[in-house]
Amino acid sequence: MTTASPTIHTPADEPVDQAVLDGRAQSVAHLFRDRVAASGPKPAFMHAVASGSGEEWVTVSWDEADTVVREVGAGIVALGVEPEDRVAIASGTRYEWAIADLGIMVAGAATTTIYPTTIADDVAFILSDSATKVVFAENEEQLEKLRSVRPQIPGVSRVVLVDGSPDGDDWTLTLDELRQLGREYLEGDPGAVDARIDAITPDRLATIIYTSGTTGRPKGVRLLHSAWTYEGAAVAAIDIIHEDDLQYLWLPLAHVFGKNLLTLPLQIGFCTAIDGRIDKIVDNLAVVKPTFMGAAPRIFEKAHARVHMMMEAEGGLKAKLFKAASSTGREVSILREQGKEPSGMLARKHAVLDKLVGTKIRDRFGGRVRFFISGSAALNQDVARWFDAMGMLIAEGYGLTETSAASFVNRTRAYRYGTVGWPLPGIEVKIADDGEILMRGPGNMQGYHNNPEATDETIDAEGFLHTGDIGELDERGFLKITDRKKDLFKTSGGKYVAPGAIESMFKGLCPYASQLIVHGADRNFVSALVTLDPDAIAGWAEANGMAGRSYTEVVTSDACREMVQGYVDQLNGQLNRWETIKKFTILEHDLSVEDGELTPSLKLKRKVVAEKYKPLLDAHYSGS
Missing domain, CATH: 3.40.50.12780 (ANL, N-terminal domain)
Known part of the structure; x- marks a missing residue:
């Protein structure tokens, strides 16, 4: 057994509302139902919708959300989904993601999350491994991905299309059709959703989130209702977020961080503005005026x-x-x-x-942040x-x-x-x-x-x-x-190097940096790959006589390399001798989620990048 230091808890002098922890809800569905009862007409969500002049933000109250969620939940029940059966959401961050997830919760089912960037082969594995019965697909692109692997996912009985038309496909129905199905089901059994909620116990499965592994198949993490209700109660108990706050939520909801931030308002009661478009964050902040953001x-x-x-x-x-x-x-x-x-x-x-x-x-x-x-x-x-x-x-x-x-x-x-x-x-x-x-x-x-x-x-x-x-x-x-632990490496001289700490330091020093990938396991010195932020480097190029040139031309220029070298020298001045970067290569393009080099939460897939650019890294050591 691993020996360890003494156990550490929350500091004894921190004010904690123990009553909130002790009285936490039985399930996420109970948490939602309780929130509707407590905050009915107050704002629950904001989301952008197209209008004649471009876009406008629409506010949805907890009462209004409850109506939609119950229709979705009843529709899921009508499709034959039983308690703890899996229902997947293959979508980017948007209001409908939250509604679908809550509908799954009140139906007593469990949500399986899928990033919209997940490749078809991995989608097939996730749906098959989780034994998913129904999938919410954001648009026709996600629907086509599902159709391409349909023979591999025989357990998926129906697909709910959020945007677009299923073109008469009997496998697919629209979100509006699912809600109509739910309304009809509730007409025949008005208490169906509440009966499903009442039956959920804390030890029931709420979510399976598949980790985006860098090698091999992703692993499905089983999170119970008790885990989510604990998270909500624990954050509420330390009193850092309040009911009158306004959250701006853009993070991937298929990621545990985003999903967590979608659970907190159920406990605390604040409103959440949802929009997953990263390029719209700055514009939207000026309009929404949130008080906090993850x-x-x-x-x-x-x-x-x-x-x-x-x-x-x-x-x-x-x-x-x-x-x-x-x-x-x-x-x-x-x-x-x-x-x-x-x-x-x-x-x-x-x-x-x-x-x-x-x-x-x-x-x-x-x-207002x-x-x-x-x-x-x-x-x-x-x-x-x-x-x-x-x-x-x-x-x-x-x-x-x-x-x-x-x-x-x-x-x-x-x-x-x-x-x-x-x-x-x-x-x-x-x-x-x-x-x-x-x-x-x-x-x-x-x-x-x-x-x-x-x-x-x-x-x-x-x-x-x-x-x-x-x-x-x-x-x-x-x-x-x-x-x-797995990223720490030892140089051939026997010295340990923590690449993440060095990479973070560099990004704080160099305003043009996007990524630094530190390399050197079993090598006699440390080297690195560098990528530069396209927006930032465009401004630098204009100020240095290279306006209008392509990204590749700019980042491969002698002037750009000299600029980066200056920041590397600053970095090296703060490192131990064995950690200093002796050689580096600037890549001709930035790393991306689409190319599989970053996770959807923008974390570096170190092994993928190291393997992809192995010839460049090896060249740093040729003749050394």
Whole structure:
């Protein structure tokens, strides 16, 4: 058995509303029904719809959502779906995803999530392995993907098409037709949905989320109703999100982080604006004016880089004021991290600069953001501190699909940069002798679907889940993630290197960086692949006499390489000798989800990239 440090819990002095934890709902469906009863006419969702002038945002109350959800749930029952049968959603993030998921919950069934970018072969595996009976398909593209693998998924009896026409296909019906089917079913049995809800117990299966593995088949993580209701209650109990908040939700709902953020409003009662179009985030924030938003680090890195480049391009007084505001804000951020407030000259200086600069930066994000939540990968702490300096705290958190997402999170009243905060109440944490983080708590998965061997490898005899992440707990119980256990490598000189930490540092230094992929296992030095952000590098090209040239021309130019070398030199100055990057290659294109190099939550698929660009990496060492 793995030896480990003493078990750590939520700090004893943190105010936790134990009554919320003790009285949590029986299931997600119960949680939804209770929320409708408590908040009926209040806003539940906002979503964009096409209008004559482009788009407008429509608000849906909890009562209105309840009507639609019950029709969808009854329609699912009418299709022959029994309790705990699987119903899949193959769709991007949109209002209908939330409605479909809630419909599945009130029908007593279990949701299987599928990213719209998942290749047909993996879709067939997921649907077959999960024994899915019904699939919600976002559009005709997803429907065609399902049709292409239909012989491999004989268990799928019907497909519900959200957008488009099934063209007389008896396998497919539209979402409107499903709702009509539900209305007819409820006319004959008005209590059908409530009967399904009443029968759900906490130990019933709610969701199977398939992890996007970098090698082999994805594993289906079985999450019970008790895991989701715990997550909602635990976040509510620490009182960082309130009923009058407004969430902007763009994250993939097929990912556990997005799914978690869809569960929290059921517990707390706030409204959620949903739109999964990444290119619309900035525009939508100005319209929606949310008070908080969850995101992956890449979103914050891009925003940070864009603002800095804009200010550099402005020059003159604006640039000087921006630098002064950033510097003063950083001083204030350091004080607040220690639980103090600025006073005297610093307080007065900060107030003036915040009014001149900070308010304008916040206006770019809608002007009402209280805080952001960052998850799914490591966030550069300089980027995080800059956002705090501008009056928008980023509360970095940590969790896995196997722990229903949130396990640790920095509180808005107690945070430490470079860490992922304290555990949620009810979670026990230990650090194994080799540095691996072990967790036990109500949010942990039941196991991997149809994969007992993998389950036994991940959950030990004491019920602790072995995360695969390396970390350390400080004297106040804040957790710092060092790297993925499997990503740590040793050079031929016997020195360990944590690539994730180095990559995060570089993206905080270089405003043009998109990705840095650090390499060097069993090699005599460390090298890297670099990709540059297309939007950022276009601005750099214009300022350096290359306006109008293609991305490939710009990033392969001598001037661009010299620019990147300067940032690599800065990075190396902050690293141990054996960690320094001796050679690097700038790729002619950025990495993408579509090419399978990033996960849908924008995490690097390290093994895929290393194999794909093996000749380039090997060339770094030829003759060495």
